[in-house]
Amino acid sequence: AQSVTQPDIHITVSEGASLELRCNYSYGATPYLFWYVQSPGQGLQLLLKYFSGDTLVQGIKGFEAEFKRSQSSFNLRKPSVHWSDAAEYFCAASAGGTSYGKLTFGQGTILTVHP
């Protein structure tokens, strides 16, 4: 079955520190991959996406993610975290065929930023 796993439920970092959020996927073929961010009580905002090509993807708000086929991973990174980055982050994947466009979400990682 297709699945997306975010191993870390909660991560705490200090403001200015670097950040890496992990995401692993299990799909028959390489899916389309996404990272979304959700602030409390809000919908989801797309941070970045990977369809094909360059495996290092740049997104909004200074985030980037690297696709590693050998590890079935799509980890999200930011070199220096700001207090406003505190939110919940979801990794998601979708495939073609009959499940075209349907997103499978990971469990989410809550990011807390200490001043």
Next chain:
Amino acid sequence: GAVVSQHPSWVICKSGTSVKIECRSLDFQATTMFWYRQFPKQSLMLMATSNEGSKATYEQGVEKDKFLINHASLTLSTLTVTSAHPEDSSFYICSASNRREGRTKNIQYFGAGTRLSVL
């Protein structure tokens, strides 16, 4: 661009009443809309997929008679929770995509969500 508006943001209703939630794409044509349910501290669960002008496809375990979805135009989809009960209280989120638009056809843009509280 790619803004999705969801209304209302918060609704409280009595048990047994029906509630309608609207999802609108403001600046693009939403050929496909998705409805999700999110429980506290959990991820999003896909409830159904709707394509403009056709019946929605519901995920396994989702009652189609309880959660009525209409996608009558390229900019509007509605979710009606019929005869709501306290166990239907949740955060409902819609998303929209345009399958006719090249590479962006695989991107879903999300509304801000609706918090439903059934008393």
